[in-house]
Amino acid sequence: MFRDVQIEAPTTDNSRAGRNIVAVIGIDRYRKWPRLNNAVNDARGALSAFLRLGFEQVSDPLYDEAATADAIRSLVTDDLATLNTDDSLVLFFAGHGHASTQTFHEGDSVKTGYIIPVD
Numbered sequence: 001m002f003r004d005v006q007i008e009a010p011t012t013d014n015s016r017a018g019r020n021i022v023a024v025i026g027i028d029r030y031r032k033w034p035r036l037n038n039a040v041n042d043a044r045g046a047l048s049a050f051l052r053l054g055f056e057q058v059s060d061p062l063y064d065e066a067a068t069a070d071a072i073r074s075l076v077t078d079d080l081a082t083l084n085t086d087d088s089l090v091l092f093f094a095g096h097g098h099a100s101t102q103t104f105h106e107g108d109s110v111k112t113g114y115i116i117p118v119d
Contacts, residue, residue: 017086018084018085018086018087018088019056019083019084019086019087019088020050020053020054020055020056020087020088020090021055021056021057021058021080021083021087021088021089021090022046022047022050022051022055022056022057022089022090022091022092023057023058023059023061023075023079023080023089023090023091023092024043024044024046024047024057024061024062024091024092025043025061025062025063025067025072025075025091025092025093025094025095025115026039026040026041026042026043026044026061026062026063026064026067026092026093026094026095027039027040027063027064027067027094027095027096027116027117027118028040028064028095029064029065029118030095030096030116030118031118031119033096033116034096036094036095036096038094039094039095040063040064040094042094043061043063043092043093043094044061044063046092046094047061047092050090050092055090058079058080058082058083059075059079062075064118065118066118067095067117067118068117068118068119069117069119071117072115072117093115095115095116096115096116097113097114097115097116098113098114098116099111099112099113099114100112100114
């Protein structure tokens with residue numbers, strides 16, 4: 001089931017020569033985390049919406065068993081490394097995540113979020 005989303009094309013800004021890039025990851029069927037019901041469907045819907053807006057993909061979407069830690073790492077270090085400084089990137093992730101907070105001696109804390117790969 002796809003959700004209805006109203007999409008309007010952005011106004012064209014010719015002062016910027018970069019590309020609009022989208023990369024998509026969606027995971028429902030984790031190996032060791034609870035199963036999700038709509039993450040892959042949401043990722044497919046987001047990809048479709050961004051493609052209708054004229055975005056281009058630098059790689060195939062990573063769904064379920066394809067979204068391994070190695071595949072996500074390769075997406076970032078290989079595929080996304082081809083982007084230029086003028087390019088714009090939307091990285092859409094639907095799936096489980098985790099956050100950890102590290103507190104320092106001075107009382108300051110830093111919260112770091114992580115995406116959880118299928119494996």
